[in-house]
Amino acid sequence: MEPKVNTFLYLQVASSDEEEAKAVYKSRIADVQDDTLYIEVPLEEQTGRFKRLFPGDELSAYYLTEGGVKHYFNTHVLGFRGDVIQLVAVRRPDPQSIRKMQRRSFLRVPAALELAVKLANQVRFLAYTDDIGGGGISFVTDPERELNAGDVMECWLLLPYKNGTIEHAFFKPEVVRVKKLESGRNRVMAKFIEITDSERQKIIRYCFERQLEFRKR
Template identity: 25%
Template structure:
């Protein structure tokens, strides 16, 4: 773990009740010593609000290493640190485990996606994603458009750092469709064909998006920009 690594946190008490975005947080490693890891104040992934935790709160911490592999460890909040950059001191782990979980991270982001029917049950269409993860995505179904059948071919355009783009073509299974409160229909897909290299690219894409969102929030806070 190096300085600047992005972490995703889950509160263990909430995790027992069923983990979702409501109890997932992101933060950044800003310093460390032999006993503690120092992180900036975690932000709720869903609400985008800075979270407040009591001393002793136990977290499951997940991050992507330099080798593009997912790691996790369990830690505990020791204390809050006042200073030029307020931070939290969490316990440095004795063990860090390598894991393989495609769905451990998903980010809300709008990228172009073309949807093709596996059996020509509906004409191809282009729309925007609602969120993207390494194991699947959800997308906005345009008005007067139907998705028939279970299997579809998805063609994505993923903007990466330094101006690079990825164009993955992924075979996916339609999991469900539902109308949101604003009457927009959202369709969720599970990826079926995804090699290890592309999976790692998607994980990196998700973390880059989280990093961008975190930087934007810090900028807004610094300049007193409040979203209504």
């Protein structure tokens, strides 16, 4: 379902400033025309401060539909329109690019990130991811690590951001599939079954930055 007039949007701005990149702003769609959404100036609800945006600012956005399902998309600021109140013009997302908050529907990006894994039998080891997303990960392990579909793990993922800061995201994934590679190692594909919204946002932020990098190449 595409965002419509009066839909509330929750926005994060791509920024090299750590605190700014974490901030979540709320806005409302005031008008929809062709390839453009006109939104009210975003407000940070915790502080009551309005966010000043500039043409070209990259935004990560989501909105809620019935049942509390979150729909994510990326966009950028096109300009402004002066009505009774100033509206911000942002690029209307292609319907095909909108991702529902379902475990396997998030955009995944290739990334070799350090992952600390703890199994149910208390065995711990380090691995590197093959790709990551807001709904799950895949990582590569040595063949002696016996993992099977249905196994549940505890994981800590190291996330380096463009501004030089590093975060750790904790989650519990469940193994969906294990594939043997030509190298003899195993590729483990897993979905998140326990993860807080704040930890998921850390991962989504990293994926957003990676996506911007790919776009600029």
